[in-house]
Amino acid sequence: MSCELDLTGYVVDELAKRERGVVEDHVRGCQSCREELDRLNLTRSALASLEDEEIPRRIAFVSDRVFEPRWWQTMWHSGPVMGFASAALLAAAILAHAFVVHPMAVDTAQVEKRIESQLNARVQAAVNEAQARQSAEFAKVLDATEHRFETQRQADLANFLQADEYRQKQMARLEVASNEASGQ
Amino acid sequence: MRIAVVALLLFCTLPGGSMADSPKVNRAMIEGMQHSLDNKLSNLWPQDPAEVLGVSQGTYIQGYGAIFLGEVNLAPATRLSPFHPTVSADEVRRTHDKKMQRMAGIRSAMRAMLVDSARSLDSLPADEQVAVGLSLFYWKWENRDGLPSQIVMHAPRKVLLQSAGAEQASIASEEF
Numbered sequence: 542m543s544c545e546l547d548l549t550g551y552v553v554d555e556l557a558k559r560e561r562g563v564v565e566d567h568v569r570g571c572q573s574c575r576e577e578l579d580r581l582n583l584t585r586s587a588l589a590s591l592e593d594e595e596i597p598r599r600i601a602f603v604s605d606r607v608f609e610p611r612w613w614q615t616m617w618h619s620g621p622v623m624g625f626a627s628a629a630l631l632a633a634a635i636l637a638h639a640f641v642v643h644p645m646a647v648d649t650a651q652v653e654k655r656i657e658s659q660l661n662a663r664v665q666a667a668v669n670e671a672q673a674r675q676s677a678e679f680a681k682v683l684d685a686t687e688h689r690f691e692t693q694r695q696a697d698l699a700n701f702l703q704a705d706e707y708r709q710k711q712m713a714r715l716e717v718a719s720n721e722a723s724g725q
Numbered sequence: 726m727r728i729a730v731v732a733l734l735l736f737c738t739l740p741g742g743s744m745a746d747s748p749k750v751n752r753a754m755i756e757g758m759q760h761s762l763d764n765k766l767s768n769l770w771p772q773d774p775a776e777v778l779g780v781s782q783g784t785y786i787q788g789y790g791a792i793f794l795g796e797v798n799l800a801p802a803t804r805l806s807p808f809h810p811t812v813s814a815d816e817v818r819r820t821h822d823k824k825m826q827r828m829a830g831i832r833s834a835m836r837a838m839l840v841d842s843a844r845s846l847d848s849l850p851a852d853e854q855v856a857v858g859l860s861l862f863y864w865k866w867e868n869r870d871g872l873p874s875q876i877v878m879h880a881p882r883k884v885l886l887q888s889a890g891a892e893q894a895s896i897a898s899e900e901f
Contacts, residue, residue, distance in 0.1 A: 700805050700865055707804075707862070710779035710796070717780045 544574050552581040749848050750785040758793060758842050759783045762857070766797050769834055775827070776801045778862055790854030790882070791846055793838070798862040799827045805866070812866045821868040824861075828872070835859060835878050836896055843885035851883035873900035 544567060550556045551564045568575045616622045762781045767774055781795035800823035802816060803809055835857050842855045849855070856879035863869055880896040888894035 696865075703865055704804055707778065707798075711776075713779050714777065 544571055546574060548574065548578050548581055552578065552585050749787070749850060750791055750846055751848075754846055754848070755783040755785055755791065758791070758845060761841065761845070762793050762795055762838055765834055765838055766795060766859075769830060770827070773800075775799045775831075776862075785849075788853070790856065790879075791842065791849055792854075792856045792858065793842065794858045794860070796860040796862055797831070799824045799831060802864065802867075804864075817866065817868050821870070821872070824872055831859065831861075832876065832898070833892070835876060836892065836894065839878055839880060839896060840885050840888065840890070840894060843880075843882045846882070849882050851886070852881055854879050855882055855885060875901045877901075 546564050546567055547556060547560070548564065551561060556564065564578075568578055610618070616626065759781045762783070763777055766777045766781075769775055776798040778796040778798060781793060783791065783793040785791045800820050802820045803812070805812065838857050839855050842857070843849070846855065856877065858875060858877045860875050861873060863872070863874075877899045878896050880894060885894050885896075
């Protein structure tokens with residue numbers, strides 16, 4: 542801003558009546574000053590909306606104890622201390638677990654017996670299933686074999702009977718020829 | 726009177742009965758034709774003869790004629806045995822082909838037999854038939870497509886005698 546006017550004094554109402562008139566006349570003709578005055582008015586309004594806060598009456602020094610960190614703040618910000626504390630807590634937890642939490646008593650013999658019985662039952666079931674399946678397959682194959690054998694046997698028997706009949710006819714012919722030859 | 730009528734009727738029937746009992750074709754003639762039939766069938770293919778099974782049979786039926794029956798295996802093949810338990814497809818085919826080839830020959834031979842029988846059976850009335858029935862033998866494994874089980878041919882004797890040759894004779898033929 543190039544204008545040499547005390548706009549801040551005008552806003553906070555510290556100017557005399559004549560100086561206020563000069564500012565008002567100038568602001569009417571100067572746009573930049575008018576905008577500056579608006580911004581200052583806005584700031585003043587914002588400040589006016591804030592509550593009044595009481596200024597602390599006590600003055601303290603940096604060296605006062607009140608500014609010293611608490612013991613836990615010291616520990617919190619100290620890496621070694623926090624590491625040691627964590628290790629100590631973990632050790633305490635382990636000790637507590639060792640003394641307080643007793644392991645559950647397990648009867649291994651009973652467990653083994655139970656596992657063995659379940660295992661035996663499953664093995665037996667699998668064996669029974671396999672045996673049943675094998676028996677069924679065997680019976681099926683046996684039936685097919687018997688059927689094939691019986692069919693073949695019937696065919697062989699029929700062939701044999703036919704061959705026998707054929708031979709008998711040949712023999713009859715030879716016998717007749719023999720009789721006729723001996724008769725002559 | 727009644728007794729006299731009965732006696733007269735009995736006297737009249739005696740000559741007729743004795744005439745009915747005597748066949749026109751005697752057994753010896755039939756047997757001769759049986760042998761002729763056997764020989765013809767056996768010597769039809771001298772190099773590779775057909776096999777006549779059993780003994781051919783002949784008979785004379787009064788009022789019908791003479792009938793001759795025989796059975797023949799046109800193409801003897803290897804028989805099934807423990808040493809030859811199966812028959813190959815080639816054997817089946819060859820046997821079938823051979824029998825098919827011989828069908829014409831056996832039909833022709835049967836026609837010749839009919840004509841020969843008609844000429845030989847002198848006492849057979851001309852109106853009566855001469856019949857030849859031939860059963861064809863097949864093994865169970867054979868292919869019988871196009872092959873009959875039995876051939877029957879017959880014709881009145883006078884027809885057979887009138888024909889110049891067996892092929893020209895009007896012969897009824899049936900195949901089953």
